[in-house]
Amino acid sequence: MNKENSVLDLKKIRKISLLNIIWQWEIILLFIFIIVIIINSNLSPYFLDYTNLMNTTFNFIEKAIIALPMIFVIICGDIDISVASIIALSSVFMGMASQAGVNTLGLVAIGLFSGTTAGFLNGFIITKFGIPAIAVTLGSMSLFRGIAYVILGDKAFTKYPASFAFFGQEYIGNTMIPFELVLFFILAIIFGTILHKTTFGRKVFAIGNNSTAAHFSGIPVNRIRLIIFAVTGLCSGLASILLTSRIGSTRPNIAYGWELEIITTVVLGGVAITGGKGNIFGVIISIFIIGFLIMNIVVGLLLILAIMLPELLKRLKPKNSFGNVKK
Amino acid sequence: MKDLFRKREFNLFIFILFIIFGVSWRTPSFLYINNFVDILNDTAILSMVAIGQLMIIVTGGIDLSVGSSLALSGMSAALLNQYHPGIPIFMIILISIAIGLLLGSVNGLLVSQAKIPPIITTLGTMSIYRGLVFVLCGGTWVSAHEMTEVFRMFPRKSFLGISSLVYVSILIVILFLIFLNLTRTGREIYGVGGNKVASQYVGINLKKIQYIVFTLCGGITGLAGFLWVARYAAAQSETAIGFELQTIAACVIGGVSITGGSGTIIGVVLGAFFMGIVYNALTMINVSPFWQMAIQGFIIIFAIIINTVMDKRNQQLMLRKRSFNE
DSSP states (O other), X not given: OHHHHXXXXXXXXXXOOHHHXXXXXXXXXXHHHHHHXXXXXXXXXXXXXXXXXXXXXXXXXXXXXXXXXXXXXXXXXXXXXXXXXXXXXXXXXXXXXXXXXXXXXXXXXXXHHHHHHHHHHHHHHHHHHTOOHHHHHHHHHHHHHHHHHHHHTTXXXXXXXXXXXXXXXXXXXXXXXXXXXXXXXXXXXXXXXXXXXXXXXXXHHHHHHOHHHHHHTTOOHHHHHHHHHHHHHHHHHHHHHHHHHHHOOBOTTTTTTHHHHHHHHHHHTTOOTTSSOOOHHHHHHHHHXXXXXXXXXXXXXXXXXXXXXXXXXXXXXXXXXXXXXOO | OHHHHHOHXXXXXXXXXXXXXXXXXXXXXXXXXXXXXXXXXXXXXXXXXXXXXXXXXXXXXXXXOHHHHHHHHHHHHHHHHHHOTTSXXXXXXXXXXXXXXXXXXXXXXXXXXXXXXXXXHHHHHHHHHHHHHHHHHTTOOBOGGGSOHHHHHTTTOEETTEEHHHHHHHHHHHHHHHHHHHSHHHHHHHHHHXXXXXXXXXXXXXHXXXXXXXXXXXXXXXXXXXXXXXXXXXXXXXXXXXXXXHHHHHHHHTTOOTTSSOOOHHHHHHHHHHXXXXXXXXXXXXXXXXXXXXXXXXXXXXXXXXXXXXXXXXXXXXXXXXXXXX
């Protein structure tokens, strides 16, 4: 879209009609969100209840926290499908430590550290050998969860310190706002600022649009990709802490299949799977859309529709007003 | 001779011999002919579906939905057999192949016509097809006593000590060897993977090729679905979860380049056989089956790194040869 706009002179851009604002992806997402809310509140009168709304967020905030760094990964033109396995791995390590009598603070450190290490390992192999991210994370997805299975087998860790339950189960003060939700919004502000207001964010977009050109412009492409993969691991570790704390136990199949939902969320939020395009507001709306819609088939359909819609919209849009000029 | 050693298939073959030697040194029963028949049976379905996956990866795509479409076509075959035991077995086979072709062509259409990247398409259809399996069976499963004798015994019938399951997979291997190496479309598949733009300039229909590989892979998967359900005499909603990973693993171990353009059927079959041998050897030397997943992941990453490093070296060698000749 950017490329096409730059061809036009400014006057034409200012002429953007109301129709075109409606066609913007975030606005469409808002409409979808409102429709989901209307359907849900028709299905159950208790849906719009304040306490219920707040408690529903427990089900998807952990995924949302991983979706934030995943925006960066996908804008870079990469993908990480090992995130759910990193959750399992971190959770198993925390379980082992807890069994050995480590206190809550130590558990948090272990969770964050093992997540970051796993993410760093992904990024290292991808950038060092120049292998597509999909291939490496496909392997590590199986490796990380496999290690969880090796350690746990068919057993489960259930002994966690009482204070560890705070992260996934407690509310802020006497309000009914979950700690997780507040943490998510703080992280969303941080990630949004980095993506849209810093040079680091601009570099990420540059890499996604043309990594060769970015490299020749002096952007340390591989180092930035490595950092992003490590941060994705860090956030997966954080999600693992929240999830383990919430359900109070660890099994090797914990968070199975989450990678699909996380990637769907990001793509539905308007981030181009080919890289170079996207913004954080769309993803935040889509987090809440998918969060209130928990069905397998619907998630799959949404994913495919989300990718198809921009193509369809391009055809529906009024010609010659938003850059659909013949070259 | 030097060229032979540079061939990945040959190296893999040597490596397999090495493992067989190592394991049989510790447990001699590994070398029994019965054990090898078991390994062949275990890898037959994997190598068939891996060939479908090979064609897609060669064009530069990937299919993550094979596990789900295998489960869907297998479940349909089992339910058909349960409620209409009178339907002859070859009709059931044809129907499950048809269902597979249909599921594959949906993938193919989305990739070629709607231009959705294969990874996203198949990630989506993976959960759609798996969801349809749940819808179809309603959470229950079809177990052995609900299937007819003919249905259950089909993959088990043996001739000269080898089961029909293995014969079917050998047939598929030969068919696709001919298709990929000796037909025009087969060569075009490699052409597309080598260079998408160049292949279109020489007149290859990219959309057609993409549609064909996904549909063919679906067809193979459909057949495999029937064989799977009949062999294990059970159709569940969890059938073949994670199977897509194994097929991709067989491909990368067999030297298929994940970015497309290169890879051979012999390599993929050896790759599948390699995985079969490793799993079998693990059980033989009393390693817990919980290790399987971790080892599979490790092998995938290791094989991809080896492939990439060797690719780079071969390219350098080619460049050096060319400059030498000039």
